[in-house]
Amino acid sequence: MKSKRGFLVSFITILFLLLLSGCETNMVVFEPQGPAARSITELINWSLILMALVIVVVFGLFGWxxxxxxxxxxxxxxxPPEEHGSTVLEIIWTAIPILIVIALTIPTVKTLYQLEEIPKGYEKKDPITIHVTSADWKWIFSYPEQGIETVNYVNIPEDTPVQFKLTSAGTMQSFWVPALSGQKYTMNKMETELYIVADNPGSYLGRNSNFNGKGFAEMEFEVQAQTKEEFDKWVKDVKEKAPKLTKAKYEKLLEPTHLGRLTYSNTHLGWVNHADPNSKTYTNPELYRGHGYQGKTFEDPENSGNHHMNQSHLEASDMNHHDLTVDKETHGGGHSGH
Structure with a gap:
């Protein structure tokens, strides 16, 4: 009987390990690539240590x-006889949770305030400013200093603070680059700010982590951290080769759909600032009725690398909103991320 029981336990254990072997093990938040992400990872690790301590003590006492x-x-x-109880024990098990909450609260508050500022060590470096506008279901990045606008990818110089100014053209979404920072909400007629620094050149995946319709799960973008020389060359190439964006095509771009990567040699900030309380709201509710899921994810193996500049990016904006796509060679980074 004992041998059968032991065999059953061994079989269940092996089966459990085999099932776990197919699970995704790439946990990006534990592989920080910037100071903000490191602060968040340290906070998570501290929380895990406290939780593990609580679990060990509670289960240990339970077993004993x-x-x-x-x-x-x-x-x-x-x-057992009826007893009043122990005042000392009651004080102990009331005080311990209070101490645990304090131990979690202090580093959490300190980290949250630190994330609102330029990371330590980068205070003397001038940050570049990038306006981020979320729309269903795409990300629009405007470089007011460089006069550039991109869709679904953003290039930044490595080892340089970047100030993202976040807003939304309509519904509320959440801007999140797990390898570089925490998440912040984008809201129409409002503006939030987020500082990001990438330690080294690389490709980092960003996404919308807030549910706002069927398209939110695939509302992704790439942060391409480049050397200063690569970033300056990219800016020069865009200014020379990328097409201009018009107001009519920009409003078409905001319709609910998935897009590929687009690049323009001007920004929409000249005619609309979605953070302005008096700005127009672009929700296009009539396009959600009776149409179901608008568009589909742009997936093309040739749409990778920062090597192509196609003059026909904007032509895609004239297409019907049910099937809005772009040419294969759009200017942007690869799909991969840490």
């Missing part, structure tokens, strides 16, 4: 109590 006060032949008919 079950074993110590288990029913045995010699105490089968024992009835």
């Amino acid at each position: 109590i079950v074993w110590k006060y288990r029913e045995r032949p010699e105490n089968k008919d024992y009835e």
Whole structure:
């Protein structure tokens, strides 16, 4: 009987390990690539340590109590006397949770305030400013200093603070680059700010982590961290080769659909600032009725690398909103991320 029981336990254990072996193990938040992400990872690790300590103590006490006060032949008919209880113990198990909350609250508050400022060590470096506008279901990045606008990808110089000014053309979404920062909401007629620094050149995946319709799950973008020389060359190439964006095509771009990567040599900030309380709201509710899921994810293996500049980006904006796509060679980074 014991051998059968042991075989069953071994079989269940092996089966459990085989099932777990197919699980995704790439946990990006534990591989920070910037100071903001490192601060968040340290906070998560501290929280995990405290939670593990609580679990070990609670389950240890639970096991000890079950074993110590288990029913045995010699105490089968024992009835414990009614007691008032222990004042000391009650004070202890009330004080311990308070201390745990304090131990979690202090570093959490300190980290949250630190994330609102330029990361330490970068205070003397002038940040570049990039306006981020979310729309269903795409990300629009405007560079007012460089006079550039991109869709679904953003290039930044490495080792340089970047100030993202976040807003939305309509519904509320959440801007999140797990390898570089925490998340912040984008809201229409409002503006939030987020500082990001990438330690090294690389490709980092960003996404919308807030549910706002069927398209939110695939509302992704790429942050391409480049060397200063690569970034300056990219800016020069865009200014020379990318097409201009018009107001009519921009409003068409805001319709609910998925897009590829687009690049323009001007920004929409000249005619609309979605953070302005008096700006227009672009929700296009009539396009959600009776049409179901608008568009589909742009997936093309040739749409990768920062090597192509196609003059026909804007032509895609004239297409019907049900099937809005772009040419294969759009100017942007690869799909991969850390």
